[in-house]
Amino acid sequence: GAGVSQTPSNKVTEKGKYVELRCDPISGHTALYWYRQSLGQGPEFLIYFQGTGAADDSGLPNDRFFAVRPEGSVSTLKIQRTERGDSAVYLCASSPAPGQSNYGYTFGSGTRLTVV
Amino acid sequence: SQELEQSPQSLIVQEGKNLTINCTSSKTLYGLYWYKQKYGEGLIFLMMLQKGGEEKSHEKITAKLDEKKQQSSLHITASQPSHAGIYLCGADIPGSQGNLIFGKGTKLSVKP
Numbered sequence: 001g002a003g004v005s006q007t008p009s010n011k012v013t014e015k016g017k018y019v020e021l022r023c024d025p026i027s028g029h030t031a032l033y034w035y036r037q038s039l040g041q042g043p044e045f046l047i048y049f050q051g052t053g054a055a056d057d058s059g060l061p062n063d064r065f066f067a068v069r070p071e072g073s074v075s076t077l078k079i080q081r082t083e084r085g086d087s088a089v090y091l092c093a094s095s096p097a098p099g100q101s102n103y104g105y106t107f108g109s110g111t112r113l114t115v116v
Numbered sequence: 117s118q119e120l121e122q123s124p125q126s127l128i129v130q131e132g133k134n135l136t137i138n139c140t141s142s143k144t145l146y147g148l149y150w151y152k153q154k155y156g157e158g159l160i161f162l163m164m165l166q167k168g169g170e171e172k173s174h175e176k177i178t179a180k181l182d183e184k185k186q187q188s189s190l191h192i193t194a195s196q197p198s199h200a201g202i203y204l205c206g207a208d209i210p211g212s213q214g215n216l217i218f219g220k221g222t223k224l225s226v227k228p
Contacts, residue, residue: 004158006158009156031213031214033214033215040220040221041220041221042120042204042206042217042218042219042220042221043159043204043206043216043218044218045215045216045217048212048213048214048215050213055213056212056213056215059215091158091159093159095214104149104151104161104162104164105149105161105214105216106161107151107158107159107160107161108158109156109157109158110156110157110158112156
């Protein structure tokens with residue numbers, strides 16, 4: 001696609017429920033990143049994929065968070081037993097290859113998750 | 117760990133005025149990115165700086181990286197309402213595979 005697509009754009013869920021957030025990167029981009037942005041803060045790194053594998057998941061806050069990218073394109077961020085503190089905007093970014101990008105990393109519009 | 121501090125946190129300027137936003141790093145910067153974000157939207161890439169003393173411009177926005185590579189500034193000339201938004205600086209984390217750390221952002225409002 002022309003850009004990074006994230007769905008849904010908004011998600012409201014009840015505390016304790018399971019949610020899935022989807023990211024469709026730019027076609028051909030091998031590197032995919034998930035970030036979380038809380039109100040008034042900059043994005044914080046969660047996990048990075050190179051192809052199908054999670055090359056760095058050091059930013060995942062705990063084992064309730066999990067992400068997959070089974071075919072090396074679309075990625076899904078999964079959150080189990082959601083808590084109110086999980087409420088944030090979840091951003092996805094992609095780049096042609098890992099490492100420095102002279103053209104920046106292309107970000108999606110994000111999924112605004114609200115846990116009530 | 118590396119931290120990025122942005123100043124000011126927020127800024128209100130009259131249309132047509134110039135302004136500067138700063139980004140200071142606790143460690144040497146190896147890749148510094150400026151992004152713009154509007155509410156409900158993703159981050160829009162503005163510029164990327166790597167070399168000490170480097171300066172890049174796009175339309176009315178100029179970004180500089182100091183010689184010591186620990187501070188960057190973003191300067192907007194003759195601001196317009198379309199410049200309003202949140203400006204974020206992000207930096208490459210040495211040894212990582214492209215993970216960025218970000219400052220908290222500077223919220224810019226431009227009064228017509």
